[in-house]
Amino acid sequence: MKLRVLPFETRSAAMNMGIDQAVTETVSNGAPTTLRFWRWKPSAVSIGYFQSLEDEINLEKCKELGVDVVRRITGGGAVYHDYDGEITYSIIGKQELFPKGITESYHEICGWIVNSLKKLGIESEFKPINDIIVAEKKISGNAQTRRQGVLLQHGTILYDLDVRKMFSLLKVGQEKIADKMIQAVEERVTRVLDHKKISMEDVYNALLEGFTEGKEFEHGELTSEELERAKEVAETKYSQREWNFMR
Amino acid sequence: MIMKGKATEKIPGGKLITVKVEYEDVIKHIQILGDFFIHPEESLQLIENSFLETPADEDREKIIERINNIVEENQIEFVGITSETITDVVKKAMGE
Numbered sequence: 001m002k003l004r005v006l007p008f009e010t011r012s013a014a015m016n017m018g019i020d021q022a023v024t025e026t027v028s029n030g031a032p033t034t035l036r037f038w039r040w041k042p043s044a045v046s047i048g049y050f051q052s053l054e055d056e057i058n059l060e061k062c063k064e065l066g067v068d069v070v071r072r073i074t075g076g077g078a079v080y081h082d083y084d085g086e087i088t089y090s091i092i093g094k095q096e097l098f099p100k101g102i103t104e105s106y107h108e109i110c111g112w113i114v115n116s117l118k119k120l121g122i123e124s125e126f127k128p129i130n131d132i133i134v135a136e137k138k139i140s141g142n143a144q145t146r147r148q149g150v151l152l153q154h155g156t157i158l159y160d161l162d163v164r165k166m167f168s169l170l171k172v173g174q175e176k177i178a179d180k181m182i183q184a185v186e187e188r189v190t191r192v193l194d195h196k197k198i199s200m201e202d203v204y205n206a207l208l209e210g211f212t213e214g215k216e217f218e219h220g221e222l223t224s225e226e227l228e229r230a231k232e233v234a235e236t237k238y239s240q241r242e243w244n245f246m247r
Numbered sequence: 248m249i250m251k252g253k254a255t256e257k258i259p260g261g262k263l264i265t266v267k268v269e270y271e272d273v274i275k276h277i278q279i280l281g282d283f284f285i286h287p288e289e290s291l292q293l294i295e296n297s298f299l300e301t302p303a304d305e306d307r308e309k310i311i312e313r314i315n316n317i318v319e320e321n322q323i324e325f326v327g328i329t330s331e332t333i334t335d336v337v338k339k340a341m342g343e
Binding site: 048049050051052056073074075076078102103130143144145146147168186247 | 260261263264265270278281282283284285286287288291324326327
């Protein structure tokens with residue numbers, strides 16, 4: 001597998017989703033397998049393809065705190081993407097380059113994350129269906145889609161997380177943000193910073209190393225065609241009520 | 248009179264599924280929501296549509312068979328969800 005590695009960038013929710021879609025289309029037409037690490041600014045909540053935005057997200061609170069919302073093209077759950085709290089990745093390549101079985105392909109790609117965390121001295125493991133755990137606590141969530149002969153997997157690696165803030169944005173915590181509930185989540189989730197005091201840049205470097213190990217790769221940029229298409233769908237799809245409130 | 252129902256279930260070792268349904272003697276509207284995965288994603292629409300105008304008290308096995316047929320014909324893959332759980336949550340949403 002030869003990879004094109006895009007620069008570690010920060011963009012809006014709609015643009016990040018737009019880039020994933022644009023690259024999926026070009027990879028389908030022969031562009032190289034593409035790896036990208038990115039952050040969300042403003043911070044955002046993404047929901048899974050099959051979720052209801054209104055059921056999952058406290059929209060008023062998001063508005064108040066300037067947090068974006070977007071529907072993903074992948075299934076899975078609602079995720080709070082804090083600008084300072086996580087690194088997101090996407091790997092986009094022809095389906096035949098990955099195991100045919102869905103769990104097997106999650107296992108392979110999540111293995112790259114396990115490998116990266118190991119470089120930071122953090123022992124983790126893949127937990128089906130789509131999580132990575134450190135001593136039974138979730139550190140990474142992942143989601144996959146397959147379309148036009150292309151496999152797209154994106155996911156997040158938790159670096160830091162304000163559980164109280166997350167709860168205020170998601171409807172799960174609507175009733176009452178009880179300390180007990182926060183404690184329960186704290187017990188299920190873990191972050192890189194809980195294990196090692198390092199900068200986000202160092203986490204990125206470890207991820208880059210872990211994902212590319214044993215593979216041919218070169219650093220590249222989005223083509224102007226991809227960037228234009230990403231902007232187009234960011235505007236006409238991922239910023240629109242029609243898409244975000246679809247279910 | 249159209250009745251409305253909603254049910255949610257966490258599938259053991261799987262995902263969360265919520266069904267919202269409107270029905271009288273037949274199902275008039277249905278939405279299947281949750282954090283599961285279906286490939287291709289758009290095919291959930293086919294499954295939802297297959298419930299429309301079917302009897303609200305339709306036999307469980309018959310529904311499962313119908314979903315399984317759609318899955319097979321359209322090469323759909325379920326992850327964290329099954330035809331059985333969809334059926335059970337639909338039934339639960341209608342108070343069964």
